[in-house]
Amino acid sequence: MAEPRRTWKQVLSRFLLLDLIKGLLVTFKYQAPKHCYTEQYPLVRPKVAERFRGAPRLNLDPETGESLCIACNLCAIACPEDLITVVEAVREYVDHEGKTKKKRVLVDYTYDTSRCMFCGHCQDVCPTYAIELTQEFELAIYRRKDFVWSWEMLEKGIEQPIYTR
Numbered sequence: 001m002a003e004p005r006r007t008w009k010q011v012l013s014r015f016l017l018l019d020l021i022k023g024l025l026v027t028f029k030y031q032a033p034k035h036c037y038t039e040q041y042p043l044v045r046p047k048v049a050e051r052f053r054g055a056p057r058l059n060l061d062p063e064t065g066e067s068l069c070i071a072c073n074l075c076a077i078a079c080p081e082d083l084i085t086v087v088e089a090v091r092e093y094v095d096h097e098g099k100t101k102k103k104r105v106l107v108d109y110t111y112d113t114s115r116c117m118f119c120g121h122c123q124d125v126c127p128t129y130a131i132e133l134t135q136e137f138e139l140a141i142y143r144r145k146d147f148v149w150s151w152e153m154l155e156k157g158i159e160q161p162i163y164t165r
């Protein structure tokens with residue numbers, strides 16, 4: 001079948017690359033930041049869902065500043081990945097009536113974030129709300145051994161990096 005004849009307008013448009021220029025104009029028009037539709041992470045941190053479970057944290061008592069963890073070991077037992085290690089000791093103390101009593105205290109706590117599936121069982125069973133999965137999602141690190149968080153790291157949490165252009 002013979003190709004239909006082009007009008008002089010079509011020929012001129014093709015010669016001057018008008019369609020290409022029109023397309024580029026649309027592209028450049030949407031370069032202004034107000035037309036930005038994609039998430040600007042990491043410059044702008046996305047809001048995660050309220051129920052998101054991320055980096056673990058061992059909470060402190062806001063009044064005393066001491067760990068809320070009573071070393072009951074329930075989180076370690078509940079964890080299907082067996083990645084929490086709670087080391088406890090029994091210490092003697094004198095109560096307000098002057099009686100000597102014994103209590104279990106936390107000696108060490110580690111949490112292997114590389115094996116965690118963030119199921120939340122550990123925080124669900126914790127009787128003192130000590131262990132909590134926070135909304136922090138930046139868990140990437142360079143060295144494999146850094147996946148294991150110490151007690152101190154769990155209390156301090158990870159520092160949120162500040163990204164700049």
Ligand code: SF4
Nearest residue numbers: 079116118119120122
């Ligand atoms: S979130 Fe689940 S897998 Fe991770 S430590 Fe807690 S119980 Fe274990």
Ligand code: SF4
Nearest residue numbers: 069070072073075126
């Ligand atoms: S974090 Fe909670 S569940 Fe785990 S040992 Fe401490 S008090 Fe018990």
